[in-house]
Amino acid sequence: xxxxxxxxxxxxxxxYYDGGNVIQALKAANIKIFKGEMVAIMGPSGSGKSTLLxxxxxxxxxxxxxxxxKGQNILNFSREEQALFRNRELGxxxxxCDLLANSTVFENLELPLIYAESDRSxxxxxxxxxxxxxxxxxxxxHWSNRLSGGERQRAAIARALVNNPSLILxxxxxxxxxxxxxxxxxxxxxxxxxxxFTVILVTHExxxxxxxxxxxxxRDGSVVSDGFEDTENITDETLRxxxxxxxx
Numbered sequence: 001x002x003x004x005x006x007x008x009x010x011x012x013x014x015x016y017y018d019g020g021n022v023i024q025a026l027k028a029a030n031i032k033i034f035k036g037e038m039v040a041i042m043g044p045s046g047s048g049k050s051t052l053l054x055x056x057x058x059x060x061x062x063x064x065x066x067x068x069x070k071g072q073n074i075l076n077f078s079r080e081e082q083a084l085f086r087n088r089e090l091g092x093x094x095x096x097c098d099l100l101a102n103s104t105v106f107e108n109l110e111l112p113l114i115y116a117e118s119d120r121s122x123x124x125x126x127x128x129x130x131x132x133x134x135x136x137x138x139x140x141x142h143w144s145n146r147l148s149g150g151e152r153q154r155a156a157i158a159r160a161l162v163n164n165p166s167l168i169l170x171x172x173x174x175x176x177x178x179x180x181x182x183x184x185x186x187x188x189x190x191x192x193x194x195x196x197f198t199v200i201l202v203t204h205e206x207x208x209x210x211x212x213x214x215x216x217x218x219r220d221g222s223v224v225s226d227g228f229e230d231t232e233n234i235t236d237e238t239l240r241x242x243x244x245x246x247x248x
Contacts, residue, residue, distance in 0.1 A: 003034065004034060004035040004036075005032060005033075005034055005035075006033055006034060006035045006069065006070060006166060006167065006198050007031070007032065007033035007056070007067075007068065007069055007167070007198075008031070008032050008033075008066075008068040009029055009030060009031050009056075009065060009066065009067050009068070010030055010065060010066040010068075011028045011029075011030065011064070011065045011066065012026055012028070012029040012030075012031075012052075012055065012062050012064070012065030012066070012067065013026050013027060013028060013029070013062060013063045013064045013065055014026040014048075014051050014052075014055055014060065014062050014063050015063045024221050025048045025051040025221055026048050026051055026052060026055065026062070026221050027220075027221040027222045028065070028222070029052060029065070029218075029222070029223045030223065030226075031052075031216060031223060031226060032226070033198060033200065034198070035166075035196060035198055036193055036194070036196050036197070036198060037193065037198055037199070037213050037214060038189060038190055038193040038198075038199040038201070038211075038212045038213050039198075039199070039200050039201070039212055039213060039214050039215070039216060039227070040200075040201050040202075040203050040208060040209040040212040040214070040215045040216070041053060041200065041201065041202045041203075041215075041216045041218065042202075042203060042204065042206075042209050042215055042216070042217050042218070043217055043218035043219055044219065045204075047218045047219050047220060047221070048218050048220070048221040048222075049202045049218050050171055050202050051221075052202075052218065053169055053171055053200065053202045055067070056167075056169060056200065057086065057090055057092060057169045058074070058082050058085070058086045058090070061075075062075065069085075069089070069167075070166070087112065087115055087116050087163065088116060088163055088165070089165050089166045089167060090165050090166075090167050090168075090169060091159075091160025091161055091162075091163070091165040091167070091168045091169070092160055092168075092169050092170075092171075093153070093156050093157050093160050093168065093169070093170040093171075093173040094156070094170075094171050094172075094173070095171060095172040095173065095175040095176055096176065098156065099144040099145075099147075099152055099155060099156060099159075100144060101144060101145040102143070102145065103143070103144060104140075104141050104142060104143055104144065105131070105136070105139050105140050105141070105142055105143075105144055105147070105155050105158075106124070106127055106140050106141055108144055108155065108159055109127045109130060109131070109155070109158060109159045109162045110123055110127060111159075112159060112162055112163055113126060113127070113162055113163065116163050118163075126162055126163075126164075127140065127158075127162060128140060130158040130159070130161040130162040131155070131158045133157075133158065133161055133188075133191075133192065133195075134154040134155070134157050134158045134161075134188050135154065135188075136151060136154055136155055136158060139151060139155070148181075149176065149177060149178075149181060150177055150178075150180075150181030150184060150185065153173060153174070153176075153177060153181070153185055154184070154185065154188065156173075157173075157185070157188065157189070157192075161192070161197075165197070166197070166198060167197075167198045167199075167200065168189070168192065168197055168198070168199045168200070169200050169201075170189070170199070170200070170201040170202065171201075171202045172202055172203060172204070173185060173189075173201060174186065174203070174205070174208065182208070186208060186211050189201070190211065193213070214226075214227035214228065215227045
């Protein structure tokens with residue numbers, strides 16, 4: 001982690017409407033995220049943690065507030081500009097890795113490059129580079145439905161990396177993995193943060209929160225802790241020990 005502020009949200013709210021009732025999923029959230037951080041968002045079911053992640057990923061528009069990314073208020077972007085921004089700057093990893101079952105790993109990773117209008121001549125190199133980051137270069141031409149569960153999730157991480165985004169967003173990315181594969185995925189995400197990627201994970205697992213640099217806690221739509229008070233004495237050695245706890 002360095003001192004470059006990559007995200008700042010100010011008084012961010014998200015309301016949903018159920019008939020005549022207003023459900024406040026997010027209430028005046030204020031958060032700062034720095035480049036190279038690995039941050040967990042945690043809270044009880046229904047607390048608003050996934051809503052916050054989807055707002056950060058420009059998948060759900062907020063009701064009000066300010067969202068500054070690298071010095072720009074991206075809520076002022078048009079829908080087309082936000083879509084282009086999302087494709088180039090953000091990578092997503094979901095609990096169900098959502099790989100196309102009847103396609104190769106290469107074809108799965110090629111899709112975001114096609115959407116980004118990446119030149120065909122450089123796509124394979126970008127795909128191999130992304131797979132190399134997660135130790136799956138040797139699986140590039142395998143059918144995705146023949147990968148193990150852990151390999152599929154690592155391929156999903158590689159797909160999130162293929163456009164070299166600034167921010168990786170994960171919604172319970174280890175939720176369907178056993179302990180050993182959870183340990184591998186968390187360690188790889190930590191390594192990506194060391195390389196300068198910013199990683200934000202929604203999780204309900206305290207062990208994964210412990211393996212992150214910081215935990216943002218949400219309850220009833222409100223940020224009750226931004227985690228800065230817990231980070232003063234954290235070292236890389238401490239984080240490695242916390243990741244090791246995930247091992248069976």
